[in-house]
Amino acid sequence: MLRLNPGWLDYTLLALYFVVVLGIGVVARRAVGTSADFLLAGRSLPAWVTGLAFVAANLGATEIIGMAANGAEYGVATVHYYWIGAVPAMVFLGIVMMPFYYRSKVRSVPEFLRLRFGNYTHVLNAVVFAVASVLIAGVNLYALAIVLNALLGLPQIWGIVLSAAVVLVYIGFGGLGSAIYGEVLQFFVILAGLIPLAIVAVRHVGGFHALADKVTQSALGSEGLHAWQGTGIGSVTNPIGANWISIVLGLGFVLSFGYWTTNFAEIQRALSAKDRSASQRTPLIAAFPKIFIPALTIIPGLVALIAIPNFGNEASGGLEYNDAIPALIGQLLPEGVLGIALTGLFASFMAGVAANVSSLNTVVTYDLLQPYLAKGRGDRYYLTAGRWVTLVGVVIAIGTALLASSFNNIMTYLQSLFGIFNAPIFATFILGMFWKRTTGWGGFSGLGSGVLAGTLVFVLAEAGVVDFGSGIATSFYQAGAAFIVDVVVTVLVSLATTRPEPERLAGIVYGVPGADGVVPTLRQPKERVWYRKPILLGGLALAITVVLNIIFA
Amino acid sequence: MSEPTEPGQPQSTVATGSRMQRLFDLRYVIGVLMGVYGVILVIRGALDGPEQLARAAGTEINLWTGIALLVVAAIFLIWARLRPLGIDVTEEE
Numbered sequence: 001m002l003r004l005n006p007g008w009l010d011y012t013l014l015a016l017y018f019v020v021v022l023g024i025g026v027v028a029r030r031a032v033g034t035s036a037d038f039l040l041a042g043r044s045l046p047a048w049v050t051g052l053a054f055v056a057a058n059l060g061a062t063e064i065i066g067m068a069a070n071g072a073e074y075g076v077a078t079v080h081y082y083w084i085g086a087v088p089a090m091v092f093l094g095i096v097m098m099p100f101y102y103r104s105k106v107r108s109v110p111e112f113l114r115l116r117f118g119n120y121t122h123v124l125n126a127v128v129f130a131v132a133s134v135l136i137a138g139v140n141l142y143a144l145a146i147v148l149n150a151l152l153g154l155p156q157i158w159g160i161v162l163s164a165a166v167v168l169v170y171i172g173f174g175g176l177g178s179a180i181y182g183e184v185l186q187f188f189v190i191l192a193g194l195i196p197l198a199i200v201a202v203r204h205v206g207g208f209h210a211l212a213d214k215v216t217q218s219a220l221g222s223e224g225l226h227a228w229q230g231t232g233i234g235s236v237t238n239p240i241g242a243n244w245i246s247i248v249l250g251l252g253f254v255l256s257f258g259y260w261t262t263n264f265a266e267i268q269r270a271l272s273a274k275d276r277s278a279s280q281r282t283p284l285i286a287a288f289p290k291i292f293i294p295a296l297t298i299i300p301g302l303v304a305l306i307a308i309p310n311f312g313n314e315a316s317g318g319l320e321y322n323d324a325i326p327a328l329i330g331q332l333l334p335e336g337v338l339g340i341a342l343t344g345l346f347a348s349f350m351a352g353v354a355a356n357v358s359s360l361n362t363v364v365t366y367d368l369l370q371p372y373l374a375k376g377r378g379d380r381y382y383l384t385a386g387r388w389v390t391l392v393g394v395v396i397a398i399g400t401a402l403l404a405s406s407f408n409n410i411m412t413y414l415q416s417l418f419g420i421f422n423a424p425i426f427a428t429f430i431l432g433m434f435w436k437r438t439t440g441w442g443g444f445s446g447l448g449s450g451v452l453a454g455t456l457v458f459v460l461a462e463a464g465v466v467d468f469g470s471g472i473a474t475s476f477y478q479a480g481a482a483f484i485v486d487v488v489v490t491v492l493v494s495l496a497t498t499r500p501e502p503e504r505l506a507g508i509v510y511g512v513p514g515a516d517g518v519v520p521t522l523r524q525p526k527e528r529v530w531y532r533k534p535i536l537l538g539g540l541a542l543a544i545t546v547v548l549n550i551i552f553a
Numbered sequence: 554m555s556e557p558t559e560p561g562q563p564q565s566t567v568a569t570g571s572r573m574q575r576l577f578d579l580r581y582v583i584g585v586l587m588g589v590y591g592v593i594l595v596i597r598g599a600l601d602g603p604e605q606l607a608r609a610a611g612t613e614i615n616l617w618t619g620i621a622l623l624v625v626a627a628i629f630l631i632w633a634r635l636r637p638l639g640i641d642v643t644e645e646e
Contacts, residue, residue: 009597013590020586027577049579181579188583188625192590196618203610334605336597336615340590 002323004151004330010339017189017343021170021350024181028174035382038175039362040107040272045177047278047532049184051285054269055293056183058086059190060352061345062143064297069321071294071301072312075215075224076552077231077240078301082294083545084252087287089260091538094284097261098270100433100520102279104508107271108359109264110367115508116432117443119371124447126367128421129264130360134393137356138400144349145401151326151342160401163346167353168394171361172387176272179351179358183269186347187289193341194296197325200332201303211299214306224302228553242473250476254483258422262429265359277525280534287541291548300328353397361389420458423479424450424486431490434510438490439497446490454482580633588626594619 006014032038070078106112110129114122145159154162170178205211216222223230223238230238231247242250260266260283270282301324305311308327310318319327329341365386374381428447431438457478460466468474507514510521527533598616606613 009593013593016586016589020582024582181582184579185583185586188587192587192618192622192625195621196614200609200612200614203612332609334601334608334615336594336601336605337609337618340594340618 002150002319002326002330003153004326004338004342006152006338006342007335009335010342013336013339014343014346017185017347018166020185021182021347022166024185025170025173025178028170028178028181031177032173032175032383035365035379035386036107037177038383038386039365040268041175041177041180043272044274045180045272045278047273047281047285049180050269050273050278050282052187052289053180053183054266054282055286055289056187056190056348056351057265057269057355059187059293059348060140060355061147061349062140062352064190064194064345064348065143065147065322065325067294067297068301068304068324071298072305072321072324073301074238074240075220075226075302076298077224077227077238078298079227079294079548079552080240080247080251082290083227083549084247085256086260086290087541087545088252089256090283090287090290091541092257093261093267093270094280094282094287095524095534095538096522097429097433098280098283099276099522100508100510101267101271102273102276103514103518103520107366108363109262109267110363112508113428113432113443114367114371116438116440116504117428118440121428121440121444121447122367123372124444125425126363130363130368132421133265133356133360133363134396135400137353137360137393137397139404140349140352140356141397141401142404144346144353145405147326147345147349151330156405157402160398160405163350163353164394164398164401167350167357168391171354171358172390172394175386175390176268176358176362179354180269180272182347182354183351186344186351189340190344190348191296193329193337193344194300194325196337197328197333197341198296198299201300201307201328204332205303205307211302211306215302218306219312220302220305226553227549242476246473246476250473250479254423254426254479255475258424258426258479258483262422262425264363265355268359268362277527277532277534280525281532281537284534284537284541287538288544291541291544297325300325304328357390357393357397360393361386364389364393420454420478420482421451423454423482427483427486428490431487431494432509435494436505436509436512437494437499439494439500440504441497442490442492442494445493446486449489450482450486453485454478457481578633578638580629584626584629584633587622587629591619591622591626594622 036042067078067081070081101109101112104112104115106115110122110126113125141160141164144163145156148154148159149156170182174181202208202211205214212225215224218224220239226238228238228244230236231240231242231244233243233245236243240247270279273279273282301321304319304324304327308319308331310316311324312318312321314320329338333341365382369385370382374385424447427450428443431446432443457466461468461474461478468477502512505512507516507518507520511519513519524534530536594615598613598619601613601615605615
C-alpha cells in the first residue's frame with residue numbers, strides 16, 4: 001500500500017547523489033595525511049559548513065519521520081521539540097560552553113572530562129558513548145532498511161548492507177571531513193524534497209485555512225493548532241499530554257541541554273571549526289534552520305491526518321503515524337520531485353549513520369586507544385587505527401541492525417537507556433566548568449549516581465511501579481532525577497574530598513588562568529560584522545523563537 | 554579571534570590547516586549538484602502533463618522546485634566565485 005513507484009528519472013537523481021557523495025569520499029582521501037585530518041577534519045572548516053553540519057547531524061530521517069508522526073499525533077504542540085527543546089540549549093552551547101570546549105583544545109567531549117576529572121570519569125563516559133554510538137548507528141541502519149523495504153521493495157538485509165557500504169566508503173576514505181561535507185549536501189537535498197512536499201500538501205487540502213478548519217474537526221480538536229493552550233497544571237487537554245512545567249523544565253531544560261551541549265556527535269562539528277569564534281557560531285547558525293524545520297515536519301503530519309482516511313488507526317488497518325511523510329511523498333509528488341524527496345530521505349539516513357560512526361572512531365582512537373590501550377605510538381598508527389575502528393564500527397552496526405530486526409523492542413529500550421546518560425552529564429559539565437571546588441571524585445561519583453538514579457526511575461516506570469501519565473512526563477522525571485542526584489552527589493563528594501590542584505583547573509575552569517596566562521571567561525570574541533557576533537546571533541534566534549511561540553500559543 | 558587558544562595542556566597538539574578545504578570548495582559541490590538537479594527538474598516540469606499536475610494538487614511542482622534549485626545553485630556558485638578560498642581574511646582582527 002505504501003509502495004512508491006519511482007520512475008527511471010527518480011533513480012537517476014538518487015544515483016547522482018551517490019556518485020557525488022562517494023566522489024567526495026574518494027577525493028577527500030587525498031586530504032587525509034594525519035590522524036587529525038581524519039578524525040577532526042583538521043580543525044579548519046568555516047562556520048557555515050560546521051553550522052549546517054551541526055543541524056544536519058541531528059536531522060536524520062528517523063528524526064524527520066518521527067517528528068511528522070508527532071505532528072499527526074500532537075499537532076502544533078510538536079514545535080516544543082524544536083523551540084523549547086533545542087534552540088535555547090543550542091544558544092547556551094554557543095555562547096557559554098563552546099568557549100571552554102574550544103580553548104581547552106580537547107579533541108572530544110570525553111577528553112574534557114579527562115582533563116577536568118581524571119581517568120575514571122573519562123573512561124566511563126568514553127565507553128558509554130562508544131557503545132551507544134554503535135548501537136544507535138545500527139538502529140539507524142535498520143530504520144533505513146525498513147523504509148527501503150516499504151518504499152522500494154528492497155529486501156531488508158540488502159538495504160542494511162548497501163547503505164552501510166556507502167557510509168563505510170566515504171567515511172573510511174575521507175573521515176570527519178567527508179562526513180561533514182556529506183551532511184551539508186544532505187541538508188540541501190532534504191530541504192529540496194521537504195519544502196515542495198509541504199507546499200503541495202497544503203494545496204492538496206485547500207490552503208492553510210482549510211487545513212486549520214479540518215484539524216479542528218479532527219481527533220486533535222482546536223487545541224491541535226496550539227502549542228500552549230491546554231497545558232495547564234492539573235488540566236492538561238492539549239494532545240501533547242504534558243503540562244507547561246514538564247514542557248519547560250523537562251523537554252526544555254533537562255533533556256535538551258543534556259543532549260545538545262554534551263553529545264559528542266554534535267559537539268564534534270563545532271570542534272572542527274577553524275577558530276573559537278567559528279566554533280561558537282556553529283550551534284548558533286544551526287539554530288536558525290532548526291527554528292523553521294517544524295513547518296516541514298508538522299504540516300505533512302497534519303495533512304496526512306486529515307487527508308488520508310483512517311490515518312493513525314493501525315488497529316483498523318490504517319497507516320501508522322510514522323508513515324505520514326512516505327505516504328504523502330507517494331501520493332502527491334510526481335516523478336522528478338519524487339526522486340529528490342527520496343534522495344533526501346536516503347541521504348539523511350546515511351548522514352545519521354555517518355555522524356555516529358565518525359564520532360565513534362574519534363572517541364575510540366583518541367579516548368581509549370591513545371591514552372590507555374596503545375600509548376605513545378606514532379601518528380601513523382592512530383590514523384590507521386581510526387580507519388580500522390571505522391570499519392569495525394560499521395560491521396558491528398550492521399550486526400546491531402540485524403539484531404534490531406529480530407528484537408525490535410530491545411532496541412527501543414536501549415535507546416531510552418542511553419538517553420538517561422545525557423541528563424546527568426550536563427550537570428557534571430556545568431559544575432566542572434564553573435565551580436573550581438568540583439573534584440575528580442566528585443565528578444565521577446556524581447555522574448555515576450546520576451545515571452543510576454535515571455535508570456532507577458526508568459525501570460520503575462517500565463515495571464509499572466510508578467506512573468507519570470505520559471511518555472514525555474516519564475522522561476522528564478527520569479532526566480530530572482538524574483540531574484538533581486548528579487548535582488547533589490557531586491557537590492557533597494567534592495566538599496568531602498581534597499581541593500583539586502590548581503594545575504588541573506588551569507585554563508579550563510571559569511576564572512582560573514591557563515599556562516598562557518589567559519583567564520577563561522564568558523567574554524565574547526570581538527567580531528566586526530554583526531552576523532559574526534555570537535551574542536547577536538544567539539539573541540536573534542531566541543527572539544524569533546519567543547515571537548513564534550506567542551503567535552502559535 | 555579575541556583570545557588565543559593556547560592552554561598548553563592536552564597530550565598532543567592538533568595539526569591545523571585542513572587539506573580538505575584546500576582540495577575542494579564545498580560551495581562548488583553544492584552549486585553543481587543543485588544546478589544539475591534544477592536543470593533536470595525544469596525540463597521534467599516543462600514536459601509535465603495533466604496527470605502530474607493533478608497528482609500535485611494542480612501545482613507545477615517540478616518546474617518551481619527546479620527554478621528554486623537553480624537559484625540556490627547560482628547563489629553558491631557566485632559566492633564561491635566572488636570569495637574564493639584563501640582570501641577570506643575577515644576572521645582576523
